[in-house]
Amino acid sequence: LDGALLERYRRTQGERTLPIARMAYFAGAALMLLFVAWDALLDSGAIFRTLPVRAACSASFAALYFFSRSVVASRRLNLLNLLASLTAGFGVAIVLALLPRGFDLGIAGLTMVVFAGVAITPSWRGALNGSLVVLAAANFVVLLTGQGWFTFAQINGFLVASMALAVLLSFFLEQRHLRAFLLEVQLERAATTDPLTGLYNRRYFIETAERELARARRYSKPLSVLMLDIDHFKRINDTYGHPVGDEVLKLLARQAAPQLRKLDVLARLGGEEFAVLLSETGGDGAALLAERLRKSLSELTVRAMGATLKFTVSIGCAEVMVNSQGEDILSALERADEALYKAKESGRNRVVVG
Numbered sequence: 001l002d003g004a005l006l007e008r009y010r011r012t013q014g015e016r017t018l019p020i021a022r023m024a025y026f027a028g029a030a031l032m033l034l035f036v037a038w039d040a041l042l043d044s045g046a047i048f049r050t051l052p053v054r055a056a057c058s059a060s061f062a063a064l065y066f067f068s069r070s071v072v073a074s075r076r077l078n079l080l081n082l083l084a085s086l087t088a089g090f091g092v093a094i095v096l097a098l099l100p101r102g103f104d105l106g107i108a109g110l111t112m113v114v115f116a117g118v119a120i121t122p123s124w125r126g127a128l129n130g131s132l133v134v135l136a137a138a139n140f141v142v143l144l145t146g147q148g149w150f151t152f153a154q155i156n157g158f159l160v161a162s163m164a165l166a167v168l169l170s171f172f173l174e175q176r177h178l179r180a181f182l183l184e185v186q187l188e189r190a191a192t193t194d195p196l197t198g199l200y201n202r203r204y205f206i207e208t209a210e211r212e213l214a215r216a217r218r219y220s221k222p223l224s225v226l227m228l229d230i231d232h233f234k235r236i237n238d239t240y241g242h243p244v245g246d247e248v249l250k251l252l253a254r255q256a257a258p259q260l261r262k263l264d265v266l267a268r269l270g271g272e273e274f275a276v277l278l279s280e281t282g283g284d285g286a287a288l289l290a291e292r293l294r295k296s297l298s299e300l301t302v303r304a305m306g307a308t309l310k311f312t313v314s315i316g317c318a319e320v321m322v323n324s325q326g327e328d329i330l331s332a333l334e335r336a337d338e339a340l341y342k343a344k345e346s347g348r349n350r351v352v353v354g
Helices: 003-034 036-042 044-067 073-098 102-120 124-144 149-192 202-219 233-240 242-259 283-298 329-345
Strands: 223-230 265-270 273-279 301-304 307-310 313-319 351-353
Touching: 003 036, 003 044, 003 073, 003 102, 003 149, 036 044, 036 102, 044 073, 073 102, 073 124, 102 124, 102 149, 124 149, 149 202, 202 223, 202 265, 202 273, 202 329, 223 233, 223 242, 223 283, 223 329, 233 242, 242 265, 242 273, 242 283, 242 301, 273 283, 283 313, 283 351, 313 329, 329 351
Parallel strands: 313 351
Antiparallel strands: 223 273, 223 313, 265 273, 301 307
16 A cells, blocks of 8 residues: 555544444443442452442543544544553453452453454554553553462463454454455546546546535635647547557656646546646636646657657636636536637647636
């Protein structure tokens, strides 16, 4: 995965896992108090020792639950899960240390904390980090309270085995989610991109342009469109063949895309016709960019049948009238197309503003 796709995957996983983590925090807050009944079964007098610990842990889980409802929670999910592991690890270990034969009878509680991390963590690394926090917390309490080497070995044996299984399970789940994500990306790209040039297609261009027009109207920002057409493209196909024509299309895409900003949209509408959406750009800026594109494309060459082939483009520009309610993207594209037609009629290889 490249940087942008990896960031999107992590964001998607965070958004998918956050509701599960939120339910786990709520369950943790409730279970910490409900298990006071288990403490009473082991030692009725221990309730007064364990209840403050359980209440503190329950309050911590409640705080995590309420913070997880904030808008930034999905970006802080790993931190929230580490805090949850720290709370559960220390809380359960301290309670077990306060109960008679607590570690002998309640070690399953610690292993369940480890496995709970698989459900609330979107990656195997997160599950590993959470498990290590639980292991460290349990060992700290065992050593601090002098539980003995047998208990120490017992705790570590169970927890390390649980960690291995939990991390392995988390790894396979992450691989499954990753395959599903990549399939979704492939389907999305197939629906929004042109397979030959790798540029966006007409559908994506129109949908994005409509959103940008709404944004431009809301914030009173300029918006422009370009219509670009390769001159005498049919002649290129007829003379040199369609493979050479395809190379011309791909070369144009490779040359034009780097000259645009990230917020601009370059799309192939069909055949030899391309369109550019220029956000926050007025008519003068659009014309300057169009001229720069025209000049750079006219300098390109393609090898064809042992010869060097050059090609030119004609470009029509139109600033979208964002303050006119009668204007939409299709009408702006129509004006740009009319300007393109004038450029063709005027001799080609030029820019005309509509």
